[in-house]
Amino acid sequence: MSSSPPLDEEEANLRVGQPADHAAGVKAVRLSLTNAVQKMGVRKTVRNLRTLNQHNGVDCMSCAWPDPAGHRHAAEFCENGAKAVSWEGTRDTVGPVFFAENSIESLAGQTDYWLEKQGRLTHPMVRRPGGTHYEPISWAESFALIGEHLSGLASPHEAVFYTSGRASNEAAFVYQLLARAYGTNNLPDCSNMCHESTGVALIRTIGVGKGSVTLEDLHKADLIVVSGQNPGTNHPRMLTALEVAKRDGAKILAINPLPEAGLLRFQNPQNARGVVGKGTGLADKLLQIRSNGDLALWQAIGHLLLKKEEADPGSVADREFIEAQTVGFEDWAESLAEIDRDAILAATGLAWEQIEEAADMMATSKRIVHCWAMGITQHRNSVATIKEFVNIALFQGMIGKPGAGLCPVRGHSNVQGDRSMGIWEKPPALFLDRLRDEFGFEPPREHGHDAADAVRAFRDGKAKVFIALGGNFVAAMSDTEVTAKAMRGAELTVQISTKLNRSHIEAGRTALILPTLGRTEKDETGGRTQRITVEDSMSAVHASRGRSEPIGTLLRSEVDILCNIADAALGEELDIPWGEFAEDYERIRERIGRVVPGCDDYANKINNGGFTMPHPPRDSRTFPTQEGKGVFTVSPLEVMTVPEGRLVLQSLRSHDQFNTTIYGLDDRYRGVYSGRRVVFISKADLDELGFDNGEIVDLVSEWEDGLTRRADQFRLVEYDTPKGCVAAYYPETNPLVPLDSQAEESGTPTSKWVVVRLERR
Numbered sequence: 001m002s003s004s005p006p007l008d009e010e011e012a013n014l015r016v017g018q019p020a021d022h023a024a025g026v027k028a029v030r031l032s033l034t035n036a037v038q039k040m041g042v043r044k045t046v047r048n049l050r051t052l053n054q055h056n057g058v059d060c061m062s063c064a065w066p067d068p069a070g071h072r073h074a075a076e077f078c079e080n081g082a083k084a085v086s087w088e089g090t091r092d093t094v095g096p097v098f099f100a101e102n103s104i105e106s107l108a109g110q111t112d113y114w115l116e117k118q119g120r121l122t123h124p125m126v127r128r129p130g131g132t133h134y135e136p137i138s139w140a141e142s143f144a145l146i147g148e149h150l151s152g153l154a155s156p157h158e159a160v161f162y163t164s165g166r167a168s169n170e171a172a173f174v175y176q177l178l179a180r181a182y183g184t185n186n187l188p189d190c191s192n193m194c195h196e197s198t199g200v201a202l203i204r205t206i207g208v209g210k211g212s213v214t215l216e217d218l219h220k221a222d223l224i225v226v227s228g229q230n231p232g233t234n235h236p237r238m239l240t241a242l243e244v245a246k247r248d249g250a251k252i253l254a255i256n257p258l259p260e261a262g263l264l265r266f267q268n269p270q271n272a273r274g275v276v277g278k279g280t281g282l283a284d285k286l287l288q289i290r291s292n293g294d295l296a297l298w299q300a301i302g303h304l305l306l307k308k309e310e311a312d313p314g315s316v317a318d319r320e321f322i323e324a325q326t327v328g329f330e331d332w333a334e335s336l337a338e339i340d341r342d343a344i345l346a347a348t349g350l351a352w353e354q355i356e357e358a359a360d361m362m363a364t365s366k367r368i369v370h371c372w373a374m375g376i377t378q379h380r381n382s383v384a385t386i387k388e389f390v391n392i393a394l395f396q397g398m399i400g401k402p403g404a405g406l407c408p409v410r411g412h413s414n415v416q417g418d419r420s421m422g423i424w425e426k427p428p429a430l431f432l433d434r435l436r437d438e439f440g441f442e443p444p445r446e447h448g449h450d451a452a453d454a455v456r457a458f459r460d461g462k463a464k465v466f467i468a469l470g471g472n473f474v475a476a477m478s479d480t481e482v483t484a485k486a487m488r489g490a491e492l493t494v495q496i497s498t499k500l501n502r503s504h505i506e507a508g509r510t511a512l513i514l515p516t517l518g519r520t521e522k523d524e525t526g527g528r529t530q531r532i533t534v535e536d537s538m539s540a541v542h543a544s545r546g547r548s549e550p551i552g553t554l555l556r557s558e559v560d561i562l563c564n565i566a567d568a569a570l571g572e573e574l575d576i577p578w579g580e581f582a583e584d585y586e587r588i589r590e591r592i593g594r595v596v597p598g599c600d601d602y603a604n605k606i607n608n609g610g611f612t613m614p615h616p617p618r619d620s621r622t623f624p625t626q627e628g629k630g631v632f633t634v635s636p637l638e639v640m641t642v643p644e645g646r647l648v649l650q651s652l653r654s655h656d657q658f659n660t661t662i663y664g665l666d667d668r669y670r671g672v673y674s675g676r677r678v679v680f681i682s683k684a685d686l687d688e689l690g691f692d693n694g695e696i697v698d699l700v701s702e703w704e705d706g707l708t709r710r711a712d713q714f715r716l717v718e719y720d721t722p723k724g725c726v727a728a729y730y731p732e733t734n735p736l737v738p739l740d741s742q743a744e745e746s747g748t749p750t751s752k753w754v755v756v757r758l759e760r761r
């Protein structure tokens with residue numbers, strides 16, 4: 001990437017202290033309110049936070065954690081939700097004067113944090129071929145320019161339509177309709193980079209690519225397993241659900257390389273115990289597993305559970321359920337009859353007794369919810385690991401029963417809803433058939449590009465136009481240099497955005513920035529107050545309506561922008577009423593109701609407060625798989641090894657960060673302040689490799705293609721992490737993840753398994 005952030009300055013400011021032993025607390029409230037008032041002012045802070053996650057309010061644009069069905073607390077949000085709202089609601093703006101004063105080359109030298117911090121985009125802007133600056137352009141000319149480019153392509157497959165997980169269901173539905181009416185399934189999204197492995201594994205084994213629990217199930221569980229997930233930073237209100245379950249006697253088994261504060265203790269600022277007491281202890285057992293050890297661990301647990309069942313039939317397995325509702329049990333049981341204990345200990349880095357204790361917790365629990373996130377999904381063998389979670393859930397009958405189930409926790413607020421609405425490069429035939437029947441055109445049937453394939457297509461000159469509905473594709477994707485160069489080769493890039501980011505800098509020869517409304521802002525498209533809808537991590541769908549005045553008079557809603565692009569690109573070609581859709585989103589919801597499986601009578605259900613999408617395994621213990629049953633699967637255990645002197649790097653977020661958005665330079669849960677270029681490393685590795693705590697190093701990744709990739713100038717921070725496993729923040733470490741390093745079957749970048757060496761500066 002052509003950016004060269006001021007590394008020396010950042011290093012000079014960086015401070016490292018002690019990691020926290022708990023998450024949240026009164027400090028979290030103070031920090032989030034101070035930050036909100038600084039960014040938005042008092043009135044806007046009150047207006048936005050008072051309605052956040054309330055019935056008929058605005059849905060938090062950050063993570064996809066669900067809201068309680070009934071009573072909601074007056075402050076139904078977390079520190080990071082407040083940060084997200086403040087980030088969007090800032091009074092700072094970026095308009096034509098800013099762009100006249102800042103060339104694209106000068107912006108390239110700024111950090112991602114600095115770029116977004118400048119404020120909200122207010123005007124449509126264009127960088128014309130050879131231009132050094134963005135300059136203003138009218139909306140009409142913007143749409144005409146996009147229409148011309150799309151009309152001029154040799155094939156519709158030369159266009160790529162990317163979506164970030166913040167887009168509403170209405171925008172997502174219109175967007176996929178636009179792409180398919182145009183003629184392509186090139187609809188990559190941020191799911192490709194995060195929970196794709198979950199979707200692939202769950203569709204194969206239970207027939208639905210979504211979690212099988214509700215919030216109520218989490219409250220009622222007697223064991224909650226949290227695998228490869230850091231709820232304190234990434235889904236903070238999950239801590240409240242964990243606290244409810246703990247108070248009812250539940251146990252928590254946490255499995256993660258780092259002892260994250262949010263796995264240890266929760267000081268809930270909304271109750272006395274959290275304000276003046278010590279809060280609630282969370283993990284009853286924390287297994288600090290080596291990166292990529294999860295498949296081995298769960299095969300070992302499966303083996304131990306099978307042995308217990310053999311010794312005392314009916315004590316662990318749900319025999320009736322296995323017999324009636326599943327296939328493949330015998331093969332799975334046989335595959336785990338004997339295990340290679342040495343291989344398992346090497347892969348997990350755990351003692352055998354720890355694995356036995358975890359198996360005991362599983363065996364003695366009656367209602368188990370298994371939660372997981374990116375620590376599981378971003379490995380080469382992620383799909384196999386998640387299938388192993390399912391094997392054990394099927395064995396114990398932990399699907400479709402109150403207080404039990406599978407709970408992949410989604411990152412971005414509507415990433416699950418966007419998939420439901422058809423944002424998928426591999427759409428099911430049923431969805432396409434219904435789209436055809438509703439709109440009277442034959443949608444393309446061949447699969448489109450996922451995120452990595454999209455980069456390859458631009459790199460190889462096979463794609464020409466990139467349209468992004470939100471997000472920051474260049475920063476989010478792996479192999480940053482390759483991705484940035486690929487994007488620079490595009491004929492046209494269009495970014496529908498709220499804030500300036502790296503993807504506006506590493507952009508096509510013609511580059512458009514189209515400023516859009518944030519979720520907290522009033523949407524009065526078509527002269528009426530519009531609502532949008534979203535689906536959370538547990539399949540609950542509901543409306544959201546912004547209350548604040550838009551930051552600029554020229555902003556348009558995502559739906560309005562997309563309908564205008566469709567009009568410019570497709571005109572009257574098809575009988576699709578783009579204008580009516582933009583005037584009244586209710587018209588879109590009526591179509592969603594007729595096209596999207598599980599959304600019958602969508603508009604009415606939304607008007608009546610929302611609904612939960614059907615999920616046959618959860619609702620009726622039926623499985624819409626090829627076999628019509630829950631499917632046990634067998635996965636070979638491959639222990640991934642690392643050459644001597646090398647380490648495995650996992651990328652992760654700081655506490656002041658949501659995906660690629662960096663709210664600040666602190667990570668107080670891990671004791672890092674005013675900087676981000678750190679590598680968390682064990683004392684054993686420091687000693688063995690001959691480095692000192694605090695030393696500055698460059699990270700060099702090594703990959704099968706023989707190429708090395710570098711990320712320079714990181715401070716080594718001694719930390720409690722398994723030997724051989726280090727961690728550092730993304731997007732700074734994304735340049736180290738090769739584009740072709742992807743999970744088997746799902747294609748997810750393997751951001752939790754990057755082999756690196758440290759180089760002394």
Ligand code: SF4
Nearest residue numbers: 060062063078081237
């Ligand atoms: S838990 Fe997630 S959705 Fe809820 S307020 Fe926090 S960031 Fe927003």
